Amino acid sequence: MNNNYHVPVMLEECIDALAIKPNGTYVDVTFGGGGHSREILKHLGPDGRLIAFDQDADAQRNIPDDDRFTFVDQNFRYLKNFCRLHDAIPVDGILADLGVSSYQFDQADRGFSIRFDAELDMRMNQADTLTAKEVVNTCSETDLHRIFGVYGEIQNAKSLAKTIATARLNTPLNTIADLKNAISSLIPRGKENKYLAQVFQALRIEVNQELEALKDFLNQSAEVLGTGGRLVVMSYHSLEDRLVKNFIAKGKFSGEVEKDLYGNDKKPLDAVSRGAITATEDEIKNNNRARSAKLRIAVKK
Known part of the structure; x- marks a missing residue:
């Protein structure tokens, strides 16, 4: 494992946000250094499952040796296809940390x-x-x-x-x-x-094509999650955060929420946290990347 790979930002908040059930199925769509994945595995029992996505070949050196873990070497915009392929729909929680890993920045x-x-x-x-x-x-x-x-x-x-x-x-x-x-x-x-x-x-x-990929991922995440499943997304700049915020609030990326015949909002998710969660002062002191991080949590209706 490469410890310089990436110090996960708001690790505890992300894990709490997933509300992990020991026998649940979870997806970490931004595996990177594997920090989040290893922490999720600690909370899973023998029947739990974790599927992780990463398109960066360097990330594969960090794969944990664990029977409950499946690695998919693809962009997370193919979430639904590969969850279906691994017979993992519906899932109980999806985590996305949209930052470029510090490891990638450090590879000159x-x-x-x-x-x-x-x-x-x-x-x-x-x-x-x-x-x-x-x-x-x-x-x-x-x-x-x-x-x-x-x-x-x-x-x-x-x-x-x-x-x-x-x-x-x-x-x-x-x-x-x-x-x-x-x-x-x-x-x-x-x-x-x-x-x-x-x-x-x-x-x-x-x-x-990061914003297109993010839109594809968000749309599919709503389809892949089971009722009560959690979507946890951490973004680092306003363009991404706006897409995440709009999708959670309206089920789409622009315009107004659509209503059904009875006047109910047609949107698949409900926000769990009011607004975005940000890192503590202490964490920002120790990890400058945490400064711009915004964490949003939603639950599938």
């Missing part, structure tokens, strides 16, 4: 981090073909404007897109250093890290 060659120079990669799944390098070098200026504006929530997204489109005419932007140099004039003084983090977030979301 994966190109997730602004701290290292490397090829612009950012694929969570190394078998995928689309890389960040391809996005910055081949996407139209209009698409880049959308990617940085929507996924990065960057104020000067339009100038950023134009600057990149102009820079790549002379020479392709292949590495993190190439990209940083090309956009250096646009980076606000004193806010370099925050700005670059937003640029990287935008590219990462585009490369991995």
Whole structure:
């Protein structure tokens, strides 16, 4: 087990939120370093089951040796298919921790981090073909404007897109250093890290289709959960949190809740917690990643 892989954020709160039944069936859709999964297994009896998803090949080194555990090397957007394949529907609880693991950030060659120079990669799944390098070098200026504006929530997204489109005419932007140099004039003084983090977030979301995958996952989670089953989702930026919040509140990602013939809300889940749960000051001191984490809990009606 690789202990530097990822310190789980709000581990105790996540486990409490699942309200684990010893003989239940649970799904950890973001296995990563396996911290959450190992904790879930401690709460399961001999008849309990845990299925874990992770598309990152590196995560497979952390698989626990446990008969109750099944590993699925897929993106969680295929939740329903693989739960069906493993004869695990309905499930009693689903946990999703949407953060990129600190381990992935620390692998310089994966190109997730602004701290290292490397090829612009950012694929969570190394078998995928689309890389960040391809996005910055081949996407139209209009698409880049959308990617940085929507996924990065960057104020000067339009100038950023134009600057990149102009820079790549002379020479392709292949590495993190190439990209940083090309956009250096646009980076606000004193806010370099925050700005670059937003640029990287935008590219990462585009490369991995993270928001589309999250929507697919949320829709399927409502179908896979049994009545009274729990959905526990931790997100780290407002785009993800908004999708989770809307889905729990309305059963969809935008617009108003639909009503049935009798005027009842047509939505599969009810929120368990009022608003989002956030980490304690102590935890934030020990683990900076906890600062932006928001935990939401829902129960299947």
